[in-house]
Amino acid sequence: MSDVLLQIKNLYAGIAEDEKEIIKGLNLEIKAGEIHAVMGPNGAGKSTLSYVLTGKPDYEVTSGEVFFNDKDLLRLAPNERACEGLFLSMQYPVAITGVTTNNFLKHAINAQRKYKGLPELDAAEFLKLIRGAAKEFNISSEMLKREINVGFSGGEKKRLEILQLSLLQPKLAILDEADSGLDIDALRTVAEGVNKWHNQNNALLIITHHLDLLNYIRPDFVHIYADGHIVKSGSMQLAEDLEANGYKNYLEE
């Protein structure tokens, strides 16, 4: 097995209804152990990339290939992609009335265990697992009893996303604007959680439009994403240049 976790080859995709391509000829390779940051201005289609990779039904791939862990990712259902180890921390985590956070997490963990042929966790095992992890992210047992993301603050939502990352232990995590709406403390908690999870066997794709999070989670590669593809790749230095000069140099090309 190669150590390439994700390989995107000449990908074209967009929203199915609109028949308009948003991703236009994207190429990207992510190896185990790496942290990549995709930076781009608002409206460049960064979130589209995360949705196409995770298989959101409204999005359609018109051409190109994506391999994840040597598997043809685009052939897998969204839940299969998750079970194969792809995780998306959403920009706007969805509130679900009537489903407690505990219950949601239990369903998610057991669905992934079932996929891997592992026995499902019973109530006691689950509680033990969740209590330890929740403490780390400053998530109270009260919060776990509340309906998931219903009335949660921006910080609570993002901390919960990272709790899920830590519980599900994916191979590749996509953080879509994980820093939006966070104060410094929450940002640190999120970053610490991500850094703790990250190791040589997994990888991270950070989608963001500014530098904040990257100061806490240092990427190995920074890609500037505009008009549906990567216009320039580089190191952290590239991100810092962007912060100083803005995107306009890259958009005018």
Next chain:
Amino acid sequence: MSLLQNINLWGDDIPYLSGLREKNRISFEKRGLPDSKTEDWRFSYFKQDDMQNPVIDNEPIKCEGHCHSNDKLPFNALQIRYCNGKLHIEDWNLPNGVVIKSLIEAVYDGDIKSYLNKSFNPDDFPFAALNGAYLEQGLFILIERGTVLSEPLYIKYHNSADKNRLCNIRNTVVAENGAKATVIEHFCAEENAVYTQNVVNEIFVGNNAELNHYVWQNEAKSAHHISLNSVQVKSGGNYSAFCANGTCKFSRYESYVRLLQSGAAAEINGVYKLSETEQVCDITTNIRHLSPHTYSNQLVKGVAKVRAKGVFQGQIHIAPDAQQCEGHQLHRALLLNDGAEIDCKPELEVFADDVKCSHGASSGDLDKEQIFYMQARGISEDEARKILVDAYLNEVFALNKNPDISEWIKEQF
């Protein structure tokens, strides 16, 4: 075959009882079965042929023990059974302050007379009139003044598949002043049984009394189920009902509640889940605020797929002098595919000017974003839909006062 047959019933020799039967028979003869032209039934009616010639028998009970199977309940309860529409007379170990006897015995003893057939007019309820023409099988339950029952009364109705029966059952439940009790009705049957359950409950809630009523309608797929819950609530009394419906091909759960005096309150909540083609499930309520300072609340939520049909007809009536009442009603439904149908008829009839009333109805599909969020965590689409449907209905279950009973129904629902 006529639904009105001349068969001998227990107590034909008692003029009072035969008189009541005759009165109901005349009511039913006048109107017959409701059809598409019967306003209260136009969304949900069936033809006599659909019942496939049921037997109306006057045989004594023949129990082969089917009704005792799966009797294990996760809570303590006083258990009462009906087997194929016939009441099991057992040596109930009754706590102080509780009287339970058969309808016939209560007629002989005379203590049912101020209640039996007193809470509604059979001309308005065709199936209840049919039920009244065969007044024989039934319970008389009396919770005496101030008695607080710590354990619920659990009534199990079981039907077997050997014969297609029309079961007419009349229960009379009286909670005297200050009494508190919980009654559970659990309908169940052998899987392939064909029958028509026609139950009428007359419920009398006294001053400051409290009656909690749970109905778990887990009838066989091919069954018809019609029930009328005719309720009277006196000053400060509280009636709260919860029904879980949707397993049989036709069901109608009707609540006719009269809030007679100040401070009387009623809550009617329900859920239904329909997944069989041509299935019909009707919840009809009529809450009548007849005095000032009376309160009612209704929340009904349903889920329908394939070509099933859910019906909610909710009426709130506020009488001319009934000022400062509150009556609220909400029906929400999920239509999981194009063929499913929901008919909703909310009716507010308000004759007083200083009241708070509301009604609402909505229908829609599951939220795609929620499904995707769950999928993105590894949960399959089917499983996600199931979780979301349960969550949707859970809002109603969560209102139940007894969590053990609520959980017991929810797990099987």
